[in-house]
């Protein structure tokens with residue numbers, strides 16, 4: 222009896238070790254391609270692109286791979302483009318992969334109070350109301366936030382872009398100007414601002430910029446092309462360009478410290 226007990230104990234020990242080793246082997250040799258499927262916004266039809274992008278960017282996390290590929294940045298700007306859905310919604314997205322129809326004019330465009338512009342600027346009503354409130358509150362604290370560009374039509378953007386291409390060539394123009402149909406200004410949800418003293422492209426150096434950094438999201442605006450996110454947005458850093466997305470999304474984006482492009486593929490596109 223005693224001898225039998227002595228044999229069982231090492232047997233259990235041996236079985237346990239074998240089990241542990243097998244489990245650990247299985248975990249370490251899980252099909253590596255399967256891990257993309259664990260990301261909530263995974264898309265079966267993009268599996269090959271996830272794999273290619275992962276090989277080119279071995280340091281990115283699985284989630285970053287899926288997010289970037291869903292945005293489209295594994296491919297050159299302006300390739301694989303499609304018309305953006307959710308027209309006339311405040312969460313509509315345009316970037317170098319999603320464009321607006323040539324004849325798209327947003328609903329409810331209204332002229333912004335000239336007190337806060339350099340003359341005749343239009344925004345979608347909801348964005349206009351939010352902006353005027355923001356500019357009014359800033360003014361009370363002694364800051365001047367003035368709109369120098371807002372809604373731009375397709376044809377106006379076409380002229381702008383063509384002039385930039387003539388001046389700087391396509392490659393350079395693409396880093397700072399959108400091609401017609403791809404400009405966020407056509408949504409009527411965007412403002413370029415200055416403080417009336419410095420040119421808009423020096424807005425970063427103003428006290429108004431600091432004020433916007435702290436307060437814009439409370440009114441539903443986000444800095445659309447932040448520093449350090451150029452690869453994701455496809456645009457140079459623009460301290461003067463703000464996009465209206467509504468308070469909830471704006472505050473969510475600030476809190477998560479992500480771009481609208483990332484937010485869109487994670488929380489909007491599939492919901």
Ligand SMILES: [Zn+2]
Nearest residue numbers: 411412413462
């Ligand atoms: Zn702009």
